[in-house]
Amino acid sequence: MNITIRILLFLACVCCHNLPLAAQSGYRLWLDFKPLPTETAANYKQQLRALLFPVTSQTDSVARQELLTAVNGLLGECLKSVDTLQETGTLVIGTPATLPWLAGEAIAEHLRHVGDEGYGIHHTAIKGKPTTVILANTSSGILYGVYAFLGVLQRGEDISQLATTTQPKIALRLLNHWDNLDRTVERGYAGFSLWDWHRLPGYRDPRYTDYARANASIGINGTVLNNVNANALMLTAPYLEKAATLADIFRPYGIKVYLSARFSAPIELGSLADADPLNPEVQQWWNDKVAEIYRYIPDFGGFLVKANSEGQPGPQNYGRSHAEGANMLADALNPHGGVVMWRAFVYEDTEPEDRAKQAYNEFKPLDGQFRDNVIVQVKNGAIDFQPREPFHPLFGAMPGTPLMMEFQITQEYLGFATNLAYLGTLFSETLLADTYADGPHSTVARVIDGSLTGQKLTAMAGVANTGTAINWTGHPFAQANWFAYGKMAWDPDADAGTIAEDWLRRTFGNDASLIGTLLPMMMQSRETVVNYMTPLGLHHLMGWSHHYGPGPWIKDKQRADWTSVYYHQAGKDGIGFDRTASGSGALSQYAPEVQALFADPQTCPDEYLLWFHHLPWDFRMKSGETLWEALCGHYYGGVEEVADMQAVWEAQRGKVDSTVFQEVSDLLAIQHQEATLWRDACVLYFQQFSGMPIPDGLEQPEHPLEYYENLQFHFVPGI
Numbered sequence: 016m017n018i019t020i021r022i023l024l025f026l027a028c029v030c031c032h033n034l035p036l037a038a039q040s041g042y043r044l045w046l047d048f049k050p051l052p053t054e055t056a057a058n059y060k061q062q063l064r065a066l067l068f069p070v071t072s073q074t075d076s077v078a079r080q081e082l083l084t085a086v087n088g089l090l091g092e093c094l095k096s097v098d099t100l101q102e103t104g105t106l107v108i109g110t111p112a113t114l115p116w117l118a119g120e121a122i123a124e125h126l127r128h129v130g131d132e133g134y135g136i137h138h139t140a141i142k143g144k145p146t147t148v149i150l151a152n153t154s155s156g157i158l159y160g161v162y163a164f165l166g167v168l169q170r171g172e173d174i175s176q177l178a179t180t181t182q183p184k185i186a187l188r189l190l191n192h193w194d195n196l197d198r199t200v201e202r203g204y205a206g207f208s209l210w211d212w213h214r215l216p217g218y219r220d221p222r223y224t225d226y227a228r229a230n231a232s233i234g235i236n237g238t239v240l241n242n243v244n245a246n247a248l249m250l251t252a253p254y255l256e257k258a259a260t261l262a263d264i265f266r267p268y269g270i271k272v273y274l275s276a277r278f279s280a281p282i283e284l285g286s287l288a289d290a291d292p293l294n295p296e297v298q299q300w301w302n303d304k305v306a307e308i309y310r311y312i313p314d315f316g317g318f319l320v321k322a323n324s325e326g327q328p329g330p331q332n333y334g335r336s337h338a339e340g341a342n343m344l345a346d347a348l349n350p351h352g353g354v355v356m357w358r359a360f361v362y363e364d365t366e367p368e369d370r371a372k373q374a375y376n377e378f379k380p381l382d383g384q385f386r387d388n389v390i391v392q393v394k395n396g397a398i399d400f401q402p403r404e405p406f407h408p409l410f411g412a413m414p415g416t417p418l419m420m421e422f423q424i425t426q427e428y429l430g431f432a433t434n435l436a437y438l439g440t441l442f443s444e445t446l447l448a449d450t451y452a453d454g455p456h457s458t459v460a461r462v463i464d465g466s467l468t469g470q471k472l473t474a475m476a477g478v479a480n481t482g483t484a485i486n487w488t489g490h491p492f493a494q495a496n497w498f499a500y501g502k503m504a505w506d507p508d509a510d511a512g513t514i515a516e517d518w519l520r521r522t523f524g525n526d527a528s529l530i531g532t533l534l535p536m537m538m539q540s541r542e543t544v545v546n547y548m549t550p551l552g553l554h555h556l557m558g559w560s561h562h563y564g565p566g567p568w569i570k571d572k573q574r575a576d577w578t579s580v581y582y583h584q585a586g587k588d589g590i591g592f593d594r595t596a597s598g599s600g601a602l603s604q605y606a607p608e609v610q611a612l613f614a615d616p617q618t619c620p621d622e623y624l625l626w627f628h629h630l631p632w633d634f635r636m637k638s639g640e641t642l643w644e645a646l647c648g649h650y651y652g653g654v655e656e657v658a659d660m661q662a663v664w665e666a667q668r669g670k671v672d673s674t675v676f677q678e679v680s681d682l683l684a685i686q687h688q689e690a691t692l693w694r695d696a697c698v699l700y701f702q703q704f705s706g707m708p709i710p711d712g713l714e715q716p717e718h719p720l721e722y723y724e725n726l727q728f729h730f731v732p733g734i
C-alpha cells in the first residue's frame with residue numbers, strides 16, 4: 016500500500032470518530048446516519064467485519080469517507096480496513112483497475128451491464144469466503160454504489176440477499192438553479208441562493224460540499240448554477256472564476272457545472288452591434304468565450320438557454336430560428352465536448368393562439384435541424400408546471416431531435432414551501448404517459464431515455480427547490496421532491512411509491528406503523544393540492560405574478576395568456592378550455608390514440624376534462640353528479656384531505672424528532688388555511704357563473720367573493 020493510501024485510510028478512520036452532534040434541523044437530509052436498532056446493527060457487524068477498498072482517486076476517497084462515517088454512525092463502530100480478503104464478512108469495493116484480481120471472478124460479469132456510472136452490489140462467495148462486493152467500471156460508479164449500499168443499511172435490509180446491477184437510463188441528470196447573482200432565487204421558497212457569490216472564490220462554504228454529497232447520493236451529475244433569465248455578467252471572468260471554484264468542489268462528487276447563457280451577451284459584454292447567430296463576429300465571440308470558460312472549468316458541461324421567451328433575447332430577434340441560435344452555441348462548445356440545452360418553453364410575444372400549442376408549432380418544424388450536441392429541454396406540460404397537465408405534445412413528436420425533460424421541483428404552482436405535496440407522483444404520471452409515437456408503450460420515459468427514437472444524448476432537468484434554509488428546502492417534506500427527482504432522473508420508470516418509502520425510511524427510520532401511515536399520506540398529497548387548487552383539468556388560476564393563492568378573477572393584463580380567465584373560460588354557459596377540433600385544436604398535436612382518449616367529454620378522464628373541454632355547468636359526470644357538484648366536491652374534498660393529513664401527522668407525535676414534528680405540524684395548519692382560501696375563493700368565483708348552490712351539507716365560505724378578490728399579499732417570496 017503506498018503512503019498516500021495509508022494517509023487517506025488514517026484520516027478516514029480518525030474522521031469517523033469525530034462525528035458532529037446529530038443535527039435535528041433536517042440539514043442532513045436523507046444522509047443522517049443515526050444508530051440502527053441494536054439487533055439490526057449487531058447483525059450487520061457480523062457480516063461487515065472488514066473493508067477492502069483501494070483508493071486511487073479523489074472520488075474513491077470521497078466514497079470511502081462517506082462509507083466510514085456512515086457505517087460508524089449506523090453501527091457505532093468504525094470498519095476495519097484490510098489489504099486482503101478476510102475469512103468472512105469483507106466488504107470489497109473497487110473497479111477492474113483498483114482490484115485487478117476481480118476480473119477472474121464470476122461477479123465481474125456484472126461489469127458488462129453497468130456502463131460508466133452504474134454499479135453492482137452483490138453478496139457472494141469469493142474464493143469460498145462470504146463477501147459483499149460493490150463493483151463498478153469507474154470511481155463515479157463506485158460512489159453511487161456506496162450511497163446505494165448505505166441506503167440498504169439505513170432501511171435495515173438483509174445484505175446477504177444483495178444482488179443489484181444498475182446503471183442510469185439518462186446520461187445528464189441536472190438541477191437547474193433559478194438563482195440570481197444578487198442571491199435571490201426566482202421561484203425559490205427556501206431562503207436565498209446557496210451560491211455566496213460575494214465571498215467566492217475566496218470562501219469555500221462547507222455547504223457546497225454537503226450540496227454535492229446530497230446530489231451525488233441520488234445520482235445527480237450536473238448543475239446549472241444561474242437563472243434561465245440570465246444575467247450576462249455570469250459569463251465574465253470574475254464570475255467564471257467563482258463558478259470554477261464551485262466546479263472544483265463538486266468534481267469529486269461526479270457533478271459538472273453548466274451555465275445559463277444570455278443570448279445577447281455578445282452585445283452586452285462584447286460591445287458587438289448585434290447577437291445574430293449568423294454573424295461571423297458573433298460566432299467568433301462565442302467561440303472565444305467558450306474557450307475562456309474551458310480554461311477556468313476544463314470539464315464545463317455546457318449552456319442552458321432560454322431564448323425568445325418572456326422577453327429574453329434570442330435568434331428570432333434577427334429573423335433566425337431556434338435551431339440556428341442553438342447550433343451556433345453548439346458549434347462553439349463542440350470542440351470541448353459541451354452541450355446546449357435549448358428550452359422549448361417559448362410563446363409568441365404577440366397576441367397568442369392557444370398558448371398550449373405554441374412550443375409545438377415553433378419546434379416541430381425544426382425537427383432534425385439541430386446539431387448532435389443540442390438537446391431540446393421541454394417542460395413536462397405545454398402550459399407551465401401546473402399542478403396537473405397532460406404530457407407535453409412535443410414528446411414523441413420530434414424523433415429526429417434529442418429531447419429532455421424539465422420538471423419543476425420548487426413548488427411555484429403547488430403551494431410554495433408551506434404545502435406538503437409529494438411530487439414523485441406528478442413526475443411519474445408524466446413519465447409513464449403513453450405518447451403512442453411508435454405504437455403502444457411509447458412512454459414519455461422511453462422518449463427521453465432514448466430507447467424509443469435512438470437519441471444518443473439523454474438528459475433530465477429539475478428546477479431546484481434548494482436554498483439557504485437550514486433544512487435546504489423550506490418544507491421538511493420538500494426534501495422528498497429533490498430526492499424523488501434524482502431517483503427518477505436515474506430511472507424514469509422508477510415507482511413513485513417505492514421512492515417515497517425509501518425517503519421516509521432514510522429520513523424518519525423504519526418504524527413500520529410510521530411508514531405505513533405516512534406513505535399513503537405522501538402518495539395522496541399532490542392530488543390533494545390539485546383538488547383544492549385546480550381540479551378537473553383547470554389550470555393557471557393563481558394570484559397575479561407572484562402566483563401565491565387563488566386568483567381565478569385575474570383578467571385584463573398585458574397578455575391574455577397571463578390571465579386566469581383566458582384559461583378557465585368560465586361564463587354562464589359553462590367552464591373549461593375547448594382544445595378539441597371545435598376549439599383551439601391543440602388536441603390534434605397528439606397521436607391519434609391520445610386524441611381518442613381525450614376527445615370525447617363522456618370518456619375523457621376527469622383529471623383532464625376542463626383542460627380539453629368547455630362544458631355546461633349541468634354536464635353529467637361519470638359519477639352521476641353535475642359538473643358543478645363535482646367541482647365543489649373536489650374543492651371541499653381537498654380541504655378535508657388536508658385535515659386528514661393533519662390527523663395522520665398528529666398521530667406521529669413522539670415518533671419523529673420534536674423540532675421537525677412541530678415544523679410540519681405548523682406548516683400543515685398553514686396549508687389548511689391556504690387550502691380553505693383556495694376553496695372558498697374559487698367556489699364563490701365560479702358560482703357567479705354557475706348560479707348553482709353549494710351542495711347541501713358543505714359549509715358556506717366565511718366571506719363574500721369581494722373579500723377574497725381584495726386580499727393583497729405583499730413581499731411574496733420567489734419573485
Ligand code: BDP
Nearest residue numbers: 201202243244321360399400
Ligand atoms: C414560469 C415562471 C418564471 C420562469 C418561467 C420559465 O413563473 O419565473 O422564468 O416559468 O420557465 O413558470 O422560464
